[in-house]
Amino acid sequence: MGAIVSRIRGSLAFFCYFINTIFWVTPILVVSIFKLIPLNLTRTACTYFLDFCASSWIRCNGVIEDIFHRVTIDVQGAAQLSTKEWYMVIANHQSWVDILILQRVLNGKIPFLKFFLKQQLIFVPVLGLAWWALDFPFMRRYSNAQLRKNPKLRGKDIEITRKACAKFKHKPVSVMNFVEGTRFHPGKHKKQNSPFTHLLKPKAGGMAFALSAMGDHIHKLVNVSIYYPGKVPTYWEFISGQVDDIKVHIEVSEIGESLRGDYIKDREFKIEFQNQLNQMWQQKDQVLTQLAQADTSSKEA
Numbered sequence: 001m002g003a004i005v006s007r008i009r010g011s012l013a014f015f016c017y018f019i020n021t022i023f024w025v026t027p028i029l030v031v032s033i034f035k036l037i038p039l040n041l042t043r044t045a046c047t048y049f050l051d052f053c054a055s056s057w058i059r060c061n062g063v064i065e066d067i068f069h070r071v072t073i074d075v076q077g078a079a080q081l082s083t084k085e086w087y088m089v090i091a092n093h094q095s096w097v098d099i100l101i102l103q104r105v106l107n108g109k110i111p112f113l114k115f116f117l118k119q120q121l122i123f124v125p126v127l128g129l130a131w132w133a134l135d136f137p138f139m140r141r142y143s144n145a146q147l148r149k150n151p152k153l154r155g156k157d158i159e160i161t162r163k164a165c166a167k168f169k170h171k172p173v174s175v176m177n178f179v180e181g182t183r184f185h186p187g188k189h190k191k192q193n194s195p196f197t198h199l200l201k202p203k204a205g206g207m208a209f210a211l212s213a214m215g216d217h218i219h220k221l222v223n224v225s226i227y228y229p230g231k232v233p234t235y236w237e238f239i240s241g242q243v244d245d246i247k248v249h250i251e252v253s254e255i256g257e258s259l260r261g262d263y264i265k266d267r268e269f270k271i272e273f274q275n276q277l278n279q280m281w282q283q284k285d286q287v288l289t290q291l292a293q294a295d296t297s298s299k300e301a
Contacts, residue, residue, distance in 0.1 A: 005241075006240045006241055006242060007240065009068050009069060009239075009240050009241045010068075010069075010236055010239050010240025010241070012068055013064060013065075013068035013069055013239040013240070014239055016064045016067075016068070017061060017064060017239070020057065020060045020061060020064065021057070021126065021127070021130075022126070023060075024053050024054070024056060024057035024060070025057075025126055025127075025129075025130045027053055028050055028053050028054065028130050028133050028134065029129055029130065029133055031046050031049055031050055031053075031133075032046070032050065032132075032133030034046050035047070035050075035133075040170075044170055044171065047135070047170075047171055048171065050133060050134055051111070051112045051134070051171075054112050054134055055107055055108065055112050058103045058104070058107040058112075059107065059108070061100070061103070061104070062104055062107075065100075065104070065239075068239070068241065069238065069239055069240065069241040069243070071238075071243050071244065071245065071246060072244065072245040072246070073101065073104065073105060073245070073246050073247075073248060074245065074246070074247045074248065075105055075248045075250065076247075076248070076249045076250065077249060077250040077251055077252070078105065078106075078109060078250045080252045081106070081109040081110050081222070081250075081252065082109075082110065083108070083109070083110060083111055083172065084172055085110065085111075085172060085219075085220055086111070086168070086172050086173055086174075086175075086214065086217050086218040086219065086220070087110050087111070087173075087174040087175070087218065087220050087221070087222050088174075088175050088177070088207065088210065088211060088214075088218055088220070088221050088222070088255065089102070089106070089110075089113065089174050089175065089176045089177070089221075089222040089224065090176075090177055090178075090179050090207065090221070090222070090223055090224070090280075091176075091178060091223075091224035091225070091226060092178075092180065092184065092198070092199055092224075092225060092226060092284060092288070093178040093180050093182070093183050093184060094183055094184045094226065094228065094232045095183060095228075095232050095233060095234065095235070095238075096234075096235045097228075097232075097233055097234075097235060097238045097243075098178075098226055099115070100238065101226055101246060101248065102176070102224060102226075105224075105248055105250075106174070106222075106224075110174045110222065111171075111172040111173045111174045112134075112173070112174065113174045113176045114134070114135060114136050114137065114168065114173055114174065114175055114176060115131075115136055115137075115176045115177075116136075116137050116139050116175075116176070116177050116178075116206060116210075117131060117136050117137065117138050117139065118138070118139060119138045119139060121138070122138050135164070135167050135168075137160070137164030137165070137175075138160075138164075139160060139206070162209070162212075162213040164213075165210055165213035165214050166213065168214060168217070168218075169214065169215075169217050174222070175210055175214070175218065177206055177207050177210065179202040179203055179204070179206065179207055179277065180199065180200040180201070180202060180203065181200075181203045181206075182200070184198070184199065184200055184232075188200055196281060196282070196285040197285055197288070197289060198285055198288040198289065198292075199281055199284060199285050199288070201281075202277050202278065202280075202281045204263070204270075204273050204274045204277045205263060207277070208259075208261075208263035208270075208273050209263060211255065211259055211260055212260060212261070212262070212263065215260075218255065219254060219255050220252060220253070220254060220255060221252070221253050221254070221255050222250060222251075222252055223250070223251040223252075223253070223280060223284065224248060224249070224250050225248070225249040225250075225251075225284050225287045225288055225291070226246065226247075226248055227246070227247040227248075227249075227288055227291040227292065227295070228243070228246055228247075229244075229245060229246075229247065229295045247291045247295070249287050249291065258272060258273075258276065259273060259276060261273070
């Protein structure tokens with residue numbers, strides 16, 4: 001009986017999410033056409049309207065969540081946030097649910113999140129065009145084999161990052177980066193021989209390029225740690241009510257000059273940046289361990 005209720009709840013939630021997406025994506029796509037007009041005032045006005053639609057989209061998703069699959073999200077450390085600041089947001093990545101949680105927890109507290117996305121995702125029906133209209137940066141990574149075959153491609157990803165981030169200098173924005181580059185999986189963890197218990201090794205390049213491209217506009221880092229008690233849920237498990245609680249730890253810090261520099265040409269800076277990011281990841285690993293221990297203790301009690 002529980003499985004039947006879960007299927008009904010998940011199906012209704014999915015249908016409502018779909019309708020909500022179509023409702024908000026429609027004006028987003030229509031207004032995005034006017035951003036093609038080469039006038040700064042027009043583009044700025046459109047950007048504010050599009051971000052309003054996107055934030056409203058997320059708020060409505062929150063209402064759907066509360067109706068069909070209410071989840072208790074225990075958030076620690078989100079008091080220092082503002083919608084008038086520019087932020088770099090980093091987080092551990094375990095599931096597509098991470099994105100829903102980040103949007104739910106941070107929406108309205110900081111500017112709308114702009115995720116770095118793989119170029120292939122622009123072809124996702126409906127959402128791909130919406131992400132493009134909202135100025136999400138689409139990244140294309142080149143393999144070592146591709147670079148050897150065509151050396152002219154070297155540095156193209158950096159240039160794409162700079163062009164994408166240039167759009168973010170005229171209005172407060174939150175640039176989101178999953179620095180692990182992919183979702184955590186025990187097999188990937190073992191293959192990497194990761195020194196962390198709960199995390200894959202962080203990749204520093206994308207974050208370094210974004211900070212360099214944004215310059216002094218972005219000066220605060222939001223470091224988010226997401227912990228799922230029990231098991232990491234799939235999207236279906238989340239929307240069908242099989243997740244009761246989630247723990248989120250947020251740490252806000254200043255981005256110092258030691259994190260700004262030429263990641264490609266300055267080898268000393270590159271090494272220092274990687275070392276600092278690894279230190280952040282060690283601290284994040286400790287936070288996740290503490291959250292896991294606290295969860296185990298509460299269950300035993």
